[in-house]
Amino acid sequence: MTLLLKNRGAVLILMFNLFLVFTGIGLVIPIMPKFMESLDITGGIVGLLVAAFSLTQLLASPLAGRLSDTFGRKRMIVLGMLLFAFSEGLFGYASSTTVLFIARMLGGISAAMIMPAVMAYAADVTTTEERAAGMGYVNAAITTGFIIGPGIGGYIAEFGIRVPFYFAAVAGVLAALINMFILPESRPAREAASAPADGASKPRVGMLTQLRYAYREPYFLSLIIVFVLSFGLANFETVFGLFVDHKFGFEPKDIAFIITFGSIAGAVVQLTAFSWILKRFGEKRVISICLLFAGVFILLTLFVHKFWMIFAVTFIVFLAIDILRPAIGTQMSMVAEDQQGYVAGLNSAFTSLGNIIGPIVAGFLFDVDINFPYALAFVVLFLCFMLSMRDRSRSDQGAGAAASQQ
Numbered sequence: 001m002t003l004l005l006k007n008r009g010a011v012l013i014l015m016f017n018l019f020l021v022f023t024g025i026g027l028v029i030p031i032m033p034k035f036m037e038s039l040d041i042t043g044g045i046v047g048l049l050v051a052a053f054s055l056t057q058l059l060a061s062p063l064a065g066r067l068s069d070t071f072g073r074k075r076m077i078v079l080g081m082l083l084f085a086f087s088e089g090l091f092g093y094a095s096s097t098t099v100l101f102i103a104r105m106l107g108g109i110s111a112a113m114i115m116p117a118v119m120a121y122a123a124d125v126t127t128t129e130e131r132a133a134g135m136g137y138v139n140a141a142i143t144t145g146f147i148i149g150p151g152i153g154g155y156i157a158e159f160g161i162r163v164p165f166y167f168a169a170v171a172g173v174l175a176a177l178i179n180m181f182i183l184p185e186s187r188p189a190r191e192a193a194s195a196p197a198d199g200a201s202k203p204r205v206g207m208l209t210q211l212r213y214a215y216r217e218p219y220f221l222s223l224i225i226v227f228v229l230s231f232g233l234a235n236f237e238t239v240f241g242l243f244v245d246h247k248f249g250f251e252p253k254d255i256a257f258i259i260t261f262g263s264i265a266g267a268v269v270q271l272t273a274f275s276w277i278l279k280r281f282g283e284k285r286v287i288s289i290c291l292l293f294a295g296v297f298i299l300l301t302l303f304v305h306k307f308w309m310i311f312a313v314t315f316i317v318f319l320a321i322d323i324l325r326p327a328i329g330t331q332m333s334m335v336a337e338d339q340q341g342y343v344a345g346l347n348s349a350f351t352s353l354g355n356i357i358g359p360i361v362a363g364f365l366f367d368v369d370i371n372f373p374y375a376l377a378f379v380v381l382f383l384c385f386m387l388s389m390r391d392r393s394r395s396d397q398g399a400g401a402a403a404s405q406q
Contacts, residue, residue: 010125011134013183014118015141020175021081021114022145024088024168027153030255033245035161043242045097047363049104050238051356056108058352065116065344073121074185078176080113085172092165108352116344123333123344124186132330136274139326154256222332225287225384226347227354229328232380233321234358236298239366239373243301244310246370254307258314269323277323283331288388290324293317295381302371 036046068076087110091103118138126134153164244250244258269277277286297316304310332343365372 010184010186011122011137013178014121015137017077017081017175017179017183018118018138018141019145019148020171020178021084022142023149023152024084024145024171027149027156027164027168027171030150030154030241030252030259031157031161031164033241033255034157034252036242038161039095039097039100041097042363043239043366044360044363046242047238047359047361047366049100050234050359050363052101053104053108053111054352054355054359056105057112058108058349058356060109060112061116061349061352062342062346064112065120065342065346068117068120068344069342072185073117073124074179074183076113076117077121077183078179080110080117081172081176081179083107083113084110085169085176088165088172089169092162092169112352116347119329119333119344119347121186128334131333132278132326133275135326135330135333136271139322139329140271140274148260150256150259154253157252221387222328223346223350225291225388226328226350228380228384228387229291229324230351230354231358232295232298232354232377232384234355234362236301236317236374236377238359238362239370242366243370243374248305248307248310258311259318261311261315269319274323274326278327278330283327283334284388286327287324287331288385290320290327291381291385291388294320294324295378295385298374298381299378302374 032046064076064080083106087103087107090106091100094100094103119135122134122138123131152167156164156167241255244255248254250258281289294317297313297320300313301310301317304313329347332347361376362373365376
């Protein structure tokens with residue numbers, strides 16, 4: 001509770017703002033299958049739309065991360081939320097595929113502006129000991145937004161299939177105003193500009209160069225896990241609504257119910273036990289376990305048929321994901337030192353890279369066979385689990401060798 005009230009309640013305000021934005025994002029999830037059907041869009045086009053969002057996020061993320069270091073976190077968050085609001089309103093208004101793609105690309109830019117700045121902000125206002133708790137609070141706000149959003153969206157859709165998009169736009173504007181007038185700046189532009197450490201520690205190079213030489217960074221394996229994780233989860237998340245709509249005939253309210261209650265455990269864990277879990281087991285072990293559970297239970301989705309069983313396996317998948325994402329973010333922030341914005345930008349970029357390829361593959365595989373995307377997601381996440389186990393083994397060997405020399 002002390003952390004939430006620290007710095008004029010900055011973390012609490014940030015949580016509330018993220019809650020509003022991601023409630024807006026969650027609003028549209030349960031109605032996407034019906035919305036796409038109304039426009040006669042195939043699974044392949046759905047995948048391309050998601051990829052378009054992620055492509056622009058990828059292109060903009062490193063620059064946005066650097067700008068949050070230079071011009072301050074608050075400015076990037078406010079501008080990103082306003083752009084998010086416009087993109088959601090445009091998507092709801094669209095009646096052609098071209099406008100849908102424009103809206104999604106603008107949404108990707110807004111995500112690139114918001115998320116690195118938010119993660120860097122959380123790192124700015126927390127100490128090393130508070131970092132895990134701070135990341136847990138921030139991600140809990142995101143998760144809670146996703147919990148509340150689909151339920152609201154499933155209800156609002158009764159008034160019109162496009163209405164949830166307009167509600168999302170209103171939520172984005174409201175969050176931007178709260179940030180503008182209430183949220184204090186964690187790192188003013190003049191401070192960032194006068195700090196020699198940032199300029200000396202990381203050359204201002206282009207995005208492609210950053211990605212090319214990311215292997216030199218101490219957190220490179222974490223970036224690889226982020227990419228593979230995003231690729232595998234995109235296969236699950238992109239077609240989830242379409243999957244249950246086509247296979248089980250679920251309505252928006254059914255999809256909203258599964259997503260809402262399937263995400264509650266993740267929010268509870270992030271708010272109450274996430275910090276303890278990381279301190280007790282360590283980031284690497286938590287990451288490995290969550291990768292394994294996410295992959296296995298995604299695979300089980302192909303073999304269940306009753307509503308309560310679908311709910312149960314989805315519940316475990318969401319729980320694993322909701323623990324996994326902040327665990328990776330915490331691990332990377334611990335080695336980022338004075339490059340929080342830069343590293344957060346790279347994190348977002350690798351996430352986007354996985355989210356570009358994953359949805360395209362998932363969408364076209366869905367058109368071939370609705371079960372194929374989930375089978376691929378299991379394979380990719382299991383390979384990622386093996387990669388994380390290999391890294392843990394190397395770390396344990398290194399620690400043992402260091403101990404024996406002392």
